[in-house]
Amino acid sequence: MALTSRAVLLARRPEGMPVLADFAVGDLTVPDPGPDEVVVENHFLSVDPGQRGLMNGGDSYVATYQVGEPVTGRAVGQVVASRDPRFPEGSHVFHRVGWREHSLVPTSAVRAIDVARAPESSYLGVMGHPGLTSWLGVARVADVRPGDVVLVTSAAGAVGAAAGQLALARGASRVIGSVGSAEKAAYVTERLGFTDAFVYKERSLADYVAAQVPDGLDVVFDNVGGVQLDEALAAMRPHGRLALCGSISTYNGEPYTLKNTGLLLSQRLRAEGFLVFDHEDEWDPFHAEMAEHLTEGRVTVEETLHRGLDAVPQAFLSLFDGTSTGKALVDVRP
Ligand code: NAP
Numbered sequence: 001m002a003l004t005s006r007a008v009l010l011a012r013r014p015e016g017m018p019v020l021a022d023f024a025v026g027d028l029t030v031p032d033p034g035p036d037e038v039v040v041e042n043h044f045l046s047v048d049p050g051q052r053g054l055m056n057g058g059d060s061y062v063a064t065y066q067v068g069e070p071v072t073g074r075a076v077g078q079v080v081a082s083r084d085p086r087f088p089e090g091s092h093v094f095h096r097v098g099w100r101e102h103s104l105v106p107t108s109a110v111r112a113i114d115v116a117r118a119p120e121s122s123y124l125g126v127m128g129h130p131g132l133t134s135w136l137g138v139a140r141v142a143d144v145r146p147g148d149v150v151l152v153t154s155a156a157g158a159v160g161a162a163a164g165q166l167a168l169a170r171g172a173s174r175v176i177g178s179v180g181s182a183e184k185a186a187y188v189t190e191r192l193g194f195t196d197a198f199v200y201k202e203r204s205l206a207d208y209v210a211a212q213v214p215d216g217l218d219v220v221f222d223n224v225g226g227v228q229l230d231e232a233l234a235a236m237r238p239h240g241r242l243a244l245c246g247s248i249s250t251y252n253g254e255p256y257t258l259k260n261t262g263l264l265l266s267q268r269l270r271a272e273g274f275l276v277f278d279h280e281d282e283w284d285p286f287h288a289e290m291a292e293h294l295t296e297g298r299v300t301v302e303e304t305l306h307r308g309l310d311a312v313p314q315a316f317l318s319l320f321d322g323t324s325t326g327k328a329l330v331d332v333r334p
Contacts, residue, residue: 002031003039007070007100008312014055017252017320022055023313028070030102032081037106038093039081045098045309045330046074046124047316052251073098076113076123087112094123101309101332111283117291125327126162126294126301132286133276134162134221137243138170141272142219146171149213151205151232154223155197156184158301158327159245163221164194165299176213178205178228180322187325192300200228209235216240224249226256233260233269242271252320302326 007028014022033039051073054064065071075098079091084107087093094111097103113123125131137159138144150167154160155177164175177188177197185197198208205228209217216237222229225247232242250256264271293299304324306315309332318324 002029003102004028005030005100005102006309008309009069010055010065010067010071012067013057014052014252018052018055018317020313020317023071023316025310026070028100028102030104033083033104036084036108037104038079038084038087038091038110040075040077040093040095040097040103040105040110041080041334042075042077042098042101042103043331043333044076044121044124045312045332046128047312047319047328047330048073048129049246049248049251049319051316052320071099072096074124074129075099075103076120076128077103092120094128099312101334117287118294121303121305121327121329121331122294124329125158125303126299127287127290129276130158130327131162131290131301132279132282133245134159134166135286135290136274136276136279136282137221137245138163138166141243141274142221142241144170144172144219146173148172148218149174149176149215149237150219150221151176151178151209151213151217151235152194152221152223153178153200153205153228153232154246154248155179155188155194156325157223160221160223161188161192161301161326162299163245164188165192165301166293167219167221168193169293169298172219174213176208176217178208178224184325187302191302204231206231206234219243221245222247226250226254230256230258230260233258233263233271236263236267236269238267238269240267240269242269244271244273248319304328306330308332 011024095105150172152164174195177194188194220232220242223246226249
């Protein structure tokens with residue numbers, strides 16, 4: 001029988017920095033599953049910076065959100081009704097029809113998760129897309145090697161925290177985190193093992209590198225774009241590699257034109273953007289390596305947990321005001 005559940009809707013398109021009034025919570029009728037569909041009772045919902053662009057409408061590489069409609073996002077939970085024997089009731093699954101308490105999902109868009117191997121919520125964080133993203137950036141794009149001096153921006157975030165630790169695991173001699181507060185600097189150095197950290201709001205990346213890393217950087221794993229990416233370009237050693245992962249400093253409409261792109265040629269740099277969506281066939285090798293790092297304690301990532309569906313908009317805003325550390329999640333377990 002169809003059930004009545006609740007969802008977070010896009011009330012209007014945010015202008016600049018999103019605010020709570022851009023969202024609303026409403027009832028949602030979730031029909032019984034049809035053939036090859038399941039109904040999932042969601043346990044954890046993900047809030048991700050990349051969702052901000054989908055709130056603008058217009059063109060994107062994935063479907064944008066519609067005003068008045070439920071927002072979608074990554075989620076993990078348990079199947080409560082199934083018309084596909086591969087995902088029986090009780091199965092733990094990942095899907096992308098989140099920001100609601102229950103989701104009707106075609107099983108072509110569902111992935112089983114192994115909660116005996118790692119905690120359920122970690123499949124939205126270090127064992128999920130943020131972890132895969134960090135692994136792709138470190139191992140494939142930047143190809144971090146023993147002895148490299150690596151800088152990670154938004155280093156206390158979900159992707160950055162994992163990226164820095166993976167760089168250390170690959171033998172980087174120095175992993176430096178750029179973060180927004182002294183607490184986050186202490187978190188990445190004392191808890192995660194980064195070699196150094198600096199607070200970009202107090203000291204520019206250019207100033208920090210000139211004083212503390214006079215020989216320059218081999219690798220930059222960039223999550224924020226804008227000024228920090230520009231200054232990173234000027235701080236690279238010849239033949240340095242930049243993994244262009246994200247640009248959160250520009251997601252709320254703050255335009256920034258890079259000035260130092262000429263150095264790509266003169267310093268023979270390699271800067272490569274990458275999208276995790278292109279690598280859905282890499283879950284098995286990624287999970288095998290990441291599960292080992294977690295077991296051995298080489299990677300550990302904090303979660304900032306919000307409680308209840310009504311907290312989803314605030315959790316999303318926390319990505320932009322710096323109040324989240326590690327992976328921001330919403331626990332919607334009944
Ligand atoms: P995250 O880093 O946890 O994002 C939240 C943090 O970003 C905030 O706590 C804040 O940390 C920082 N931040 C917010 N506004 C900023 C600004 N204007 N300037 C500098 N830092 C700012 O998010 P995540 O999920 O781990 O993702 C990191 C980046 O990777 C994002 O840009 C995301 O879009 C991107 N991403 C890319 C892919 C891909 O396929 N390429 C996949 C997933 C994510 P501070 O307090 O330190 O400022």
